[in-house]
Amino acid sequence: MSLFFVGIGVLLVGGLLSAAAGRNGPWSGRLGALGAVVGCGLALAPAVGVLGTGVALESRLPWPMPGGSFRVEIDALSAFFLLPILALSALAAVYGTGYLRPAPRPPGAHWLYYNALVAGMALTVAARNGILFLIAWETMTLASFFLVTYDHQKESVREAGWIYMVATHLGTAFLLALFLLLQKSSGSLDFDRLEPGTHAGLLFVLAVLGFGTKAGFLPLHVWLPEAHPAAPSHVSALMSGVMIKTGIYGLVRILTLLGPPPLWWGWLLVGIGATSGILGVLFALAQHDLKRLLAYHSVENIGIIALGLGLGVLGVASGSHTLAVLGFAGGLLHVANHAAFKGLLFLGAGAVLHATGAREIDHLGGLQKKMPWTAGCFLVGAAAISGLPPLNGFVSEFLIYLGAFRAVSGLGTGVAVPAIAVIGSLALIGGLAAACFSKAYGMVFLGEARSGHAEHAHDPGGAMVAPMLVLAAACAAIGLAGPWVVRAIGPAIAALAGPGDLPETGLLGRVSLGAGAFLALAALLAFLRSRLLAGRRVGAAATWGCGYAAPSPRMQYTASSYAQPLTDLLRLFLRTRKHLRQPGGYFPGPSSLETETPDVCRDRIFEPVFRGFGWVLARLNWLQVGQVHLYVLYIALTLLALLIWRLH
Amino acid sequence: MEAPRLAQPVLAILFAPLLLGVVNRVKAWVGGRRGPPVLQAYWDLAKLLRKGAVYSRSTTWIFRAGPIVGVCAALVATALLPVGDTPALMGFPGDLILLAYVFGLARFFTVLAALDTGSSFEGMGASREVQFSALAEPALLLALAAVARNTGSTSLTGMMQGISVHAWTTAGPALALVSAALLLVFLAENARIPVDDPATHLELTMIHEVMVLDHGGPDFAFVLYGAALKLWVLGALLVGIAVPVRSGDPWIDAAGFAAGMLALAVVVGAVESSMARLKLLRVPQLLAGAAALSALALILVLR
């Protein structure tokens, strides 16, 4: 346990030293990243130990905070979440040293907040007291706010940071209510003494709202597509890969505290998962900005996780251990998997941005030949996030599917109906995600360069490539070693699904067998083809233009045109705006077509509400007079009123 | 491992191109022509395998990986399918998910290979392919979910064993709906009329054919063979549900299966002779209809 605290300490000291190094840019960067890597490595050791032995580590420090106590514990569930958090943080830190290299200013402040964010996340999943939890939670939120606004000179970045700040504090408000209610019913905020009392359902809904805002459940996701693209890419990777998972952690932790769940919690989670998953991938499909596209995919993957957790809850509620294990195993494993491939994809997108300066997919193209390492890693991530075998995305989706099919084939209607919803929405999500990532990878890396941006690109340095390679290897390894991975995280699954063995997860061995057969066959065929072609004429020519003799790269299909049939088909949900300037007359002038797909939830739900608030507050504007002594009077009057109310 | 389990892979590897020959023969017969020999597809493959290759200068290794992935995915899928009562070579609970997703993998790489050429025609085909397959996937999995509910099994082997004449007499409407949905998925996924016309010669109207315009020589042989295998596998899935010959004797089962495949080929030929290709805008409605049929079957079996 002390290793964990030492790790946190090293993180914070590294951050402070980096900030103190001030104007000395290179040293500042090195110190910060070193602190992050060493700190994460140290804190990782106890987490791995807990998952290996299954024995929880616990410690309690004196803390003069009313209602609070400094109780920290690493049990299997915490350890499972710590693993991706710390591993991805270390890798992203290494990447960050390369990414921030041509920095406009010393990176000291950045590293201070980065390390604070990592420490906050680690403490969030280890805290065992409501107040400590909320403090760690707010540390995480504030640190990430400053990271998002790293490029604060840009207007758009400031706006994104503002949206993030407001959204995440709305979520925290629900959490505050949740913990207050819990304290009222149990008299303490220590997790092991929490009693849900009579209104467990209300508490669950509050947890879904509060933690769902951080996790990005639709329609609470509005901050995600703004904040993630605004941040530097390694921070995006960290936020999208693991920070939003602290929301999932909070949800499952509360689930363990609220006692046996009723069936409708499962229905609720499945409903949320289906909406977030399907709409998330739809919005992603309509985006032109690579990082924004990836941010929407986080919403989709959170939806998949919610589908898995929902099935697990249904399993517990209906007394089916198999379903509970399959659902929770799929959901939890997808947490780790998403950390791996989404981290990888954001790092890849960062490398592209670093090399070309463009995030607009329609400006890129042909990077496969210029950035082979980045392209290869991105391809692995793209295939993994589309849930394709033999990579890790398929393993977790397979578990969720299997649970759903088990429920459909053998359980009552109350469980079978949501299970059908899970099957249908997962299938639709899978197909749309494949469409979206064939677009992202195909348009950015394949074909020919569409603009000058992409022409002089090259692979970034080793500090940026190595983390991507590690993550790509992790994707492949989890994909091929499914059964062992599930057994390794068994204690975390048991914490949610109840004690017992892990039925059916051994079937992943068969999946690995199939994947192995596939790879062997592919190698065989590749060899066959090279033997066939040996000694024959293998020519190179221009792409067949169907008779047109002078094709240019500008004639290639663009990302927008690629996605257009699907976005048109589903325009009911997307509300894509088109600005068309048609050519007209005998000598047509310039013409153009622009499309943009703003977030429907933001436009239709939040903007009207906030405009309403703005209107109400504008009516109260007379209170703001700009004179300090009047403000002091307000405060004094409020205090007096509170005192009278209390004494009354 | 006993020998009958190898039946499906062996049958598929040997006879998949034959299915195409039968379809074309039926089309020619209905159209009043003699048509190509039934074994034409084999001759085409042999000819292509003897040729050299020409690759576009725009392409990378992705372009060369596409056809190989297509063939391997279909080969893995054949190992997951049973023939009648005989278990599949690699069957296990949940194998239907792997079946659906290896085809997803093949499609992903075919699409990427098309985008790798930088041709706008191939980009167009790729765009249509991902659109239609994204809609076909829910129809396929929901249809299989209905069968899973009806037979109480989650492996393809168990499902096929659970389907019998008796199952058809007790849950006939549901199974008929499932068969109809699977037929639509089969036609869409294999780029047949009314979704796509394999015999078209205008790039603007094609889906699957236009994606493989740039492949030649052995690569194109792989593409053709992979497509034939896919036709066989999805056809075998449909036949396994629609033709409930389960005698316990592997030979009779295999004969029933073969007759079913032949009948399917004739049906496809007849459909292609009597129908026109749908407008592209109508295809999503057709596939949504397939999903609706599957959902309806689920409602029937859920009670």
Place this chain on the structure above:
Amino acid sequence: MNMLMETVVVLLILTNLMLLGTSRLFACIRLVAFQGVVLGCLPVLVHSGHVGARAVGLAVGTILLKGVVFPRLLFRALREANIRREVDPFVGYSVSIFAGILALAVSIWTTRHLTIPGPGVSTLIFPVSLFTILVGLFHIVSRRTAISQVLGYLVLENGIYTFAVVIVGEVPLMVELGVLLDIYVAVFVMGITIYHINREFDHIDADQLDSLKG
């Protein structure tokens, strides 16, 4: 017998959904006629053991009326009005189908919570009759041409008919004939109205009748 009932149920659902997704008015009329024929078989199917002469009579009457007479009248009205398609409905076709599926779910959910007296013939026939009623209503509300509204009424009546046949078993013939007669007159009047609206205004969009308010 149960399987035949299930087939009827499936056909009912499918015709309803197809009706919602079709723009061609001739096809719509054919669908409704087909639905009438399918429903005509219901009285024979409900009584699994003995098939009385009355049930057969009712079946033949229904099939003749719903499957032959109504469609003929409507076809003629359509030909005279010289339109082929429902252009620009208030609710689009994809959305209509989606609404239909929603209506199906709602009706299954509601009938689960109702206690319906009478013989349990098929657990799906009640929700489907409710579904047919809802589809009829939806069709009346969401389409523009008067002919579509007539079709909506017919589908609505089909739903009520299904419900009645199954729940009462032996429908008093007179009552049933009375209902059919009502509808017959309604169709007849509608046919004449359509003809006249068309002659007066050159279209049969019912929503433009408000220009008569003066």
